[in-house]
Amino acid sequence: MAKISGLGGRLYSGETSFNIVENRKRWYSVSALFILAAIAALVIQGLHLGIEFKGGASYTVTQPTATVAQARSAVAGLGITGEVIVQKIGTTKVRVQTGAVTPAQSQAIESALTTTFGVSAESIDTQLVGPSWGKEITRKALYGLFAFLLAVMLFLAMAFEPKMAIAAIVAVVHDVLITVGIYALVGFDVTPATVIGFLTILGYSLYDTVVVFDKVRENTKSVAANSKMTYSQAANLAVNQTLVRSANTSLIALLPVASILFVGAGLLGAGTLKDLSLALFIGLAVGTYSSVFIAPPFLAQLREKEPVMQALAKRVAARGGAAPVAATQEVRPTTGSGPRNQPKRKGRK
Amino acid sequence: MSTPNKPVKTTGRPVRALAILAVLVIGLLATALIQGATSVRLGLDLRGGTSVTLQPRASNDSNKITSEAIDQAVSIIRQRVNSLGVAESEVTAQGSGTNRQIVISVPGDSGRRVVDLVGQTAELRFRQVLAETSALTANDTTTAATPASGVTPAINAKFAALNCADPASRQGTGADAPTDTIVACSRSGTTKYILGPAEVLGRQVSKATAGIDQQGASGWYVLLTFNGEGTKAFGSITARVTTLASPQNQVAIVLDGLVVSAPSIREAIPSGNAQITGSFTQTQAQDLANVLKYGALPLAFDRGEVQQVSPTLGSDQLHAGILAGALGLALVLLFSLLYYRALGLVTVGSLAIAGTILYLLFLVLGKSIGFTLTLAGIAGAIVSIGITADSFIVFFERIRDEAREGRSLRSAVESGWLRARHTIIVADTVSILAAVLLYFFAVGGVRGFAFTLGLTTFIDLLIVFIFTKPIVTVIAKWNFFASGHPLSGFSEKSIGRKHSSTPLEA
Numbered sequence: 001m002a003k004i005s006g007l008g009g010r011l012y013s014g015e016t017s018f019n020i021v022e023n024r025k026r027w028y029s030v031s032a033l034f035i036l037a038a039i040a041a042l043v044i045q046g047l048h049l050g051i052e053f054k055g056g057a058s059y060t061v062t063q064p065t066a067t068v069a070q071a072r073s074a075v076a077g078l079g080i081t082g083e084v085i086v087q088k089i090g091t092t093k094v095r096v097q098t099g100a101v102t103p104a105q106s107q108a109i110e111s112a113l114t115t116t117f118g119v120s121a122e123s124i125d126t127q128l129v130g131p132s133w134g135k136e137i138t139r140k141a142l143y144g145l146f147a148f149l150l151a152v153m154l155f156l157a158m159a160f161e162p163k164m165a166i167a168a169i170v171a172v173v174h175d176v177l178i179t180v181g182i183y184a185l186v187g188f189d190v191t192p193a194t195v196i197g198f199l200t201i202l203g204y205s206l207y208d209t210v211v212v213f214d215k216v217r218e219n220t221k222s223v224a225a226n227s228k229m230t231y232s233q234a235a236n237l238a239v240n241q242t243l244v245r246s247a248n249t250s251l252i253a254l255l256p257v258a259s260i261l262f263v264g265a266g267l268l269g270a271g272t273l274k275d276l277s278l279a280l281f282i283g284l285a286v287g288t289y290s291s292v293f294i295a296p297p298f299l300a301q302l303r304e305k306e307p308v309m310q311a312l313a314k315r316v317a318a319r320g321g322a323a324p325v326a327a328t329q330e331v332r333p334t335t336g337s338g339p340r341n342q343p344k345r346k347g348r349k
Numbered sequence: 350m351s352t353p354n355k356p357v358k359t360t361g362r363p364v365r366a367l368a369i370l371a372v373l374v375i376g377l378l379a380t381a382l383i384q385g386a387t388s389v390r391l392g393l394d395l396r397g398g399t400s401v402t403l404q405p406r407a408s409n410d411s412n413k414i415t416s417e418a419i420d421q422a423v424s425i426i427r428q429r430v431n432s433l434g435v436a437e438s439e440v441t442a443q444g445s446g447t448n449r450q451i452v453i454s455v456p457g458d459s460g461r462r463v464v465d466l467v468g469q470t471a472e473l474r475f476r477q478v479l480a481e482t483s484a485l486t487a488n489d490t491t492t493a494a495t496p497a498s499g500v501t502p503a504i505n506a507k508f509a510a511l512n513c514a515d516p517a518s519r520q521g522t523g524a525d526a527p528t529d530t531i532v533a534c535s536r537s538g539t540t541k542y543i544l545g546p547a548e549v550l551g552r553q554v555s556k557a558t559a560g561i562d563q564q565g566a567s568g569w570y571v572l573l574t575f576n577g578e579g580t581k582a583f584g585s586i587t588a589r590v591t592t593l594a595s596p597q598n599q600v601a602i603v604l605d606g607l608v609v610s611a612p613s614i615r616e617a618i619p620s621g622n623a624q625i626t627g628s629f630t631q632t633q634a635q636d637l638a639n640v641l642k643y644g645a646l647p648l649a650f651d652r653g654e655v656q657q658v659s660p661t662l663g664s665d666q667l668h669a670g671i672l673a674g675a676l677g678l679a680l681v682l683l684f685s686l687l688y689y690r691a692l693g694l695v696t697v698g699s700l701a702i703a704g705t706i707l708y709l710l711f712l713v714l715g716k717s718i719g720f721t722l723t724l725a726g727i728a729g730a731i732v733s734i735g736i737t738a739d740s741f742i743v744f745f746e747r748i749r750d751e752a753r754e755g756r757s758l759r760s761a762v763e764s765g766w767l768r769a770r771h772t773i774i775v776a777d778t779v780s781i782l783a784a785v786l787l788y789f790f791a792v793g794g795v796r797g798f799a800f801t802l803g804l805t806t807f808i809d810l811l812i813v814f815i816f817t818k819p820i821v822t823v824i825a826k827w828n829f830f831a832s833g834h835p836l837s838g839f840s841e842k843s844i845g846r847k848h849s850s851t852p853l854e855a
Contacts, residue, residue: 256677
């Protein structure tokens with residue numbers, strides 16, 4: 001533990017430094033690869049939408065001896081059109097999912113299940129979703145998404161600077177794309193709880209980015225006047241100085257989410273808790289990555305295009321790059337194997 | 350970057366901040382006690398019950414989805430649900446303006462009936478009264494002895510058996526075929542009727558308004574205007590019944606199979622404009638006008654989602670939520686203590702106080718604005734443990750940064766706070782922004798999640814300002830921390846400070 005805290009000190013002073021901003025092409029390619037895979041998965045496989053989006057009905061019977069075959073045969077003769085999915089959930093539950101049903105059909109299914117399994121109708125957990133409902137909540141979620149992005153962009157532009165707002169939003173879009181892509185690729189169920197998770201990732205990812213950008217802003221405030229280092233070098237120092245903080249905040253945020261996931265998936269088998277925490281878990285991990293490896297390099301790239309910063313870069317280069325902080329040199333900790341492994345190593349403590 | 354050892358003044362007075370916190374907690378506790386709120390109101394997914402979400406849809410061009418129409422629909426559906434007599438049933442509109450859904454929640458097993466009952470778009474009908482009695486008990490047929498023609502013995506028997514004191518009879522079945530002769534209770538349950546076939550329909554009413562007679566002679570009244578078809582039909586029914594003896598000179602306005610009003614007709618009304626007078630209060634007159642204007646429900650509804658949770662699943666979900674929360678909290682506390690040593694105790698204390706305030710707010714809000722805790726809400730609270738702890742990390746790491754610059758601990762706390770404060774405010778604002786927008790753009794579970802997330806982020810801001818910072822200011826003066834004790838979390842080893850020549854003592 002002390003060794004890691006010590007690392008924090010070395011990162012702060014610049015004694016140990018990772019070339020995160022300079023190696024941006026490496027991070028961009030990694031992300032581009034993931035995003036391409038995500039888009040491909042979305043196009044080819046698509047998302048596995050829950051009945052909340054497609055419309056349909058779901059009946060869960062709690063009965064330890066219930067089998068999938070029993071439930072299937074109970075529902076078979078009822079003339080339900082479309083696919084009927086029967087699943088065992090946990091050890092004591094069987095869930096029957098159908099497409100859209102009429103109220104009469106729904107009652108028929110319920111009474112078939114009550115007679116087959118000898119349970120009361122009240123003890124069956126049911127969910128009926130109208131066919132237009134999914135469109136409605138999708139539409140609302142999208143409105144929410146755009147309103148959020150717009151509001152945050154304006155807010156960050158005011159609290160920080162416009163280019164930081166752009167870089168932060170790029171990172172957020174990156175996170176959502178990759179998370180959604182993972183969902184398409186693995187085929188996890190997408191339910192409204194998942195959508196809550198997706199939307200919450202936005203807030204989380206931004207929290208991490210804000211912490212990093214706040215330090216970047218502080219370090220680069222008088223960077224042009226000092227002529228000691230370029231914008232990119234100053235930004236890189238900020239990223240290194242906040243690395244321990246980013247790792248800690250992400251880990252702390254992941255701990256409760258991981259326990260929801262563990263309990264939700266382990267005890268309940270399926271439902272709100274699992275769907276929500278899975279989306280959060282994946283999104284948080286991606287969000288931590290982007291707040292360190294995507295947002296700051298992208299910001300530096302935007303700012304380096306400014307004439308003032310280009311002039312600064314020339315002045316610094318003319319001095320032979322003798323910045324007090326050796327941002328252009330890579331100083332590795334003795335046990336480290338490379339910059340990419342560093343955040344991971346700390347995350348394991 | 351900052352200049353090392355620039356003197357930094359202590360910001361704020363720690364004792365005052367802690368006093369404010371104490372007043373706040375005691376105030377909340379007192380409010381909860383005064384309100385008599387002893388337990389958090391749980392949502393249906395945590396205790397079992399049925400919830401139905403209805404999506405408004407304009408049924409034709411003439412009735413657009415308006416805010417008033419939704420309000421009107423909510424109150425009509427609320428009447429229907431209340432007639433079931435299940436305690437703690439709720440009918441609310443969620444969302445904003447015309448973009449709202451109506452959510453009906455009924456706890457317990459009886460919820461099943463709600464699904465069948467609500468959302469029926471029964472029609473408003475005008476029927477001639479054939480017989481009327483104010484008797485409440487079944488089998489009391491004295492005043493219904495000689496009904497008019499068209500009343501079969503079967504109807505008479507039904508009428509005799511009808512017990513309007515039974516809430517089940519006042520549910521409003523909506524199963525009254527327009528061409529049938531029916532028996533019906535009044536909405537209040539004080540009168541029962543035999544009614545002829547429907548002669549005028551709700552859609553033939555073009556306008557209805559409540560007004561008051563300025564001379565005060567007849568008080569509040571309702572003005573009614575029919576369209577062409579309605580004028581003819583209303584003209585013919587009024588012409589026919591006005592000469593008959595009471596109660597057959599009355600025309601009942603029937604909604605959902607219940608008699609809303611049964612005014613007697615003084616004269617034939619061929620003009621299509623009628624005035625209903627009686628001893629109305631303002632509310633009664635306006636309600637009647639609304640009923641006449643909107644018919645049954647002002648809007649058609651698509652049944653968006655019906656969810657039924659059995660009490661068993663409800664308690665399972667509640668236990669799982671509590672377990673996940675306890676586990677998550679334990680992990681965060683363990684991490685804080687391992688990494689920040691004694692300083693981690695500040696995190697423990699801050700989270701404990703945040704938790705206390707959150708619980709008290711749940712109690713108070715449950716009573717005052719009907720806040721219910723759902724599974725998604727619990728998830729929001731658990732997730733926020735991380736966000737809250739994040740603020741402490743940002744603060745603690747800032748203090749360490751400042752100490753690395755060579756400051757004494759006391760001065761590092763103050764200058765670190767000034768910088769961390771900005772980060773925390775901006776980051777929490779983004780979180781609150783996310784929560785507020787989620788809340789307004791979503792329905793059902795999402796809203797519960799957004800609400801708790803927003804609430805806890807707000808509490809986080811509060812705690813950082815009036816507890817965490819003041820406490821750290823106080824303990825920074827203690828020798829244990831100021832001297833950089835190995836277990837304090839401020840040891841030179843854990844900070845990794847370079848300039849060890851500067852003594853840590855202030």
